[in-house]
Amino acid sequence: MSFTERCAQTGVIKCVGFDSQADFNVGGGGTGGAYGQNSGILPPWGTTDFTRAAMDTAVKASGTGSLKFTIPSNSGADTSGSWFTNFSNDLTVQFGANSDFYVQWRQRFSPEFINTSYSGANGWKQVIVGTGDQPGRPYTSCSTLETVVQNTFQRGFPQMYNSCSGSSSHRAYDSFEQPFNSFDFKLQNGRGAPYCLYSQSRSSYFAPTGNCFGYVANEWLTFQMRIKTGPRVNDEFNNSFVELWIAREGRASELVFNWGPYNLSAGSSGENQRYGKVWLIPYNTNKSSLQTHPTAYTWYDELVISRNRIADP
Numbered sequence: 243m244s245f246t247e248r249c250a251q252t253g254v255i256k257c258v259g260f261d262s263q264a265d266f267n268v269g270g271g272g273t274g275g276a277y278g279q280n281s282g283i284l285p286p287w288g289t290t291d292f293t294r295a296a297m298d299t300a301v302k303a304s305g306t307g308s309l310k311f312t313i314p315s316n317s318g319a320d321t322s323g324s325w326f327t328n329f330s331n332d333l334t335v336q337f338g339a340n341s342d343f344y345v346q347w348r349q350r351f352s353p354e355f356i357n358t359s360y361s362g363a364n365g366w367k368q369v370i371v372g373t374g375d376q377p378g379r380p381y382t383s384c385s386t387l388e389t390v391v392q393n394t395f396q397r398g399f400p401q402m403y404n405s406c407s408g409s410s411s412h413r414a415y416d417s418f419e420q421p422f423n424s425f426d427f428k429l430q431n432g433r434g435a436p437y438c439l440y441s442q443s444r445s446s447y448f449a450p451t452g453n454c455f456g457y458v459a460n461e462w463l464t465f466q467m468r469i470k471t472g473p474r475v476n477d478e479f480n481n482s483f484v485e486l487w488i489a490r491e492g493r494a495s496e497l498v499f500n501w502g503p504y505n506l507s508a509g510s511s512g513e514n515q516r517y518g519k520v521w522l523i524p525y526n527t528n529k530s531s532l533q534t535h536p537t538a539y540t541w542y543d544e545l546v547i548s549r550n551r552i553a554d555p
Contacts, residue, residue, distance in 0.1 A: 243553040245304045245544045248346075253550035255335050255343075258327060260297065260543055261305035266325075268292050278380045281327035287320045294322040303348045303462045303543035303555075311524050313355060313538040318531040319363075324383065324523035328374050329547055336374040336518030339474040339508075345371055345520055346466040346552040348544040353459040355524075355538035356398070363529040365393040368400065371467060373509075374518015383521045386509040389469060389484060394429075399438070399447060399454040400465075401429055402486065402499055405507035409477045418484070418501045430454055432486070432497040455488050455498050462543070464489040464555055469517060471506060478505040495554050520547065 249257035258265055258281075267282030269275050273290060276282025283295045298310035311322040329335045337343050349368060360366075372388035373381040384406040394401040394417070401417065408414035420431040422439060429447075430438035438447060438454035447454040457463075465488055472481035483502030487495035509515040522542045546552050 243555065245555070248544075248546055248553050248555070251548065251550065251553065254546060254548045255329055256327065256545075256547045258545040259305045260302070260307050260309045263297065266297050266309070275323070276326075280331050280375075283323060283325050285323045286317075292323070295325055298541060301350065301541055303350075305543075308541045308543040309522060310539060310541050313524060313540070315534050315537060316531050317529070319527050319529045320525055321529065322524050324521055324525065325542070326383070326519060326521045327545075329518045329520075333375055333377065333518065336516035337469070337471065338514070338516040339471055339479055341517070342468070342470045342549065343517065344466060344468050344548045344550065344552050345369070346464065346544075346546045346548075347522070347542055348462045348464050348555070350462050350541040351457055351459050352539040354536040355540050356457045356459050358535050358538060359396060360526055360535065361530040361533040363396060364527040365396045366524045366526040367392045368524070369465070369467070370521035370523060371469065371517060372519055372521065373515045381515075381519065383523060385515065386507045387515050387517055389467070389506070391465065391467065391486065393457070397429070397443075397447060399430065399456040400486070400488065400498065402484065402501065404504075407507065407509075409505065409507035411478060411505045412507075418499060430498045432500040455496060458490060461491045463491065464495065466495060466552055468551070469506075471517075472503070474508055474511065477508055477510060479508045480505050482506040489554055520545065
């Protein structure tokens, strides 16, 4: 389906096409950007540089524009700032216990972004789905609920983790790594044989040795995350499930993660944190600002949030 057709599907909550300047709200400017507002751009930490997350009218999946992040040489972990949106303008659409929702986005990577080995870095993030704002209480990207897609340790393919704080049954930044045989792990547990295994780092994560779904340059990939929460038990949503599909341009989606049953971190019942916010962000923890490297880019387009599975483009 086209972006317009997908946005018209039953259950769709929000669509963002990055086709007008209103989608790129920078708030009142300054170092805070749009923080505290419903959606918009935050510049790199401590700066007023809004050029690193901006509208690109030349490279887009559809419509008149896309969201382009520039990763300049000699930049630190917060290379480019971030863009966020709550699920609804009035903050009423959020998902707590016993809920089910989907987030789909298109993303494009420059060869420099994929191929550069960033000094000291833990690997750049793609998306954070986390706690929605509450009236008078905005939440940052680093929330208890956060479920993250990331190029962990710069392995060249998406991996996932949960929570910026941890909870009763697991630590913070808990990686979705499934034990396999005696001494191995599936790093993308939805992939079939020969799987996507930690041990394949000695040869290759990709065919014919491995079956990891890797990043591809200069192509609009489609990502879709499903979060299905179970009942709240103390500080967790017990027996939850997380799925991730990826599609290459013009091809059908493939299952990459099928994670669960798993206890997603929920925070204290008094806080009543619920999923309700998406962050598009190339943040790269521990990236050295001393490294000189080629300028790199990543683009986002066609964001869809829905109660139902979203069709492929």
